[in-house]
Amino acid sequence: MATKNQNLSAYDKNTIPNAKDLRFGIVVSEWNSNITNNLYEGALTTLIEHGALADNIYSWHVPGSYELIYGSKKMQEHQVDAVIAIGCVIQGETKHFDFVCEAVANGIKDLNVMHDTPVIFCVLTDNAMQQSIDRSGGKHGNKGVEAAVAAIKMAVLRREA
Ligand SMILES: Nc1c(NC[C@H](O)[C@H](O)[C@H](O)CO)[nH]c(=O)[nH]c1=O
Numbered sequence: 001m002a003t004k005n006q007n008l009s010a011y012d013k014n015t016i017p018n019a020k021d022l023r024f025g026i027v028v029s030e031w032n033s034n035i036t037n038n039l040y041e042g043a044l045t046t047l048i049e050h051g052a053l054a055d056n057i058y059s060w061h062v063p064g065s066y067e068l069i070y071g072s073k074k075m076q077e078h079q080v081d082a083v084i085a086i087g088c089v090i091q092g093e094t095k096h097f098d099f100v101c102e103a104v105a106n107g108i109k110d111l112n113v114m115h116d117t118p119v120i121f122c123v124l125t126d127n128a129m130q131q132s133i134d135r136s137g138g139k140h141g142n143k144g145v146e147a148a149v150a151a152i153k154m155a156v157l158r159r160e161a
């Protein structure tokens, strides 16, 4: 089901484990910061809503989505239970969009494979700014909320697996 037909912020709050004992890292791209700041606020608010302590949430900023790979790798070294990588890549005039999106998706996938700390892919890859607005607190919800829920679930799975 495409995002167009669902809300990224809609979930059953009663199904989410308490996050009070969990530590999270959030790495945020500065490109399209009007969007990534909203994604970050959505993720941060959701983690705290489900019991995470502010002192247990570590946030870093990186220049662009491509740097989310390195930033997330370094965050994995900081004894966190899950990392959320936040970015917004928007199609420009050239093929650079394709290369950045593929590199970031594959790089974060590789981090999940090579290391034992889950990295959540909270990177919008949109055709235009309006699509990003719609998915960062607009009509389709906030992907940062979705990412925080995934981070809590994966952190718990990591501890229990
Ligand atoms: N065009 C976008 C970029 N481009 C920058 C790259 O992510 C990277 O920082 C640069 O190539 C230097 O390594 N980044 C985004 O996050 N969003 C874009 O739309």
Ligand SMILES: CC(=O)[C@@H](O)COP(=O)(O)O
Residues within 6 Å of the ligand: 089, 090, 091, 092, 093, 094, 095, 096, 097, 098, 100
């Ligand atoms: C994803 C990008 O790097 C892109 O927004 C840059 O724009 P352009 O392709 O016009 O250089």
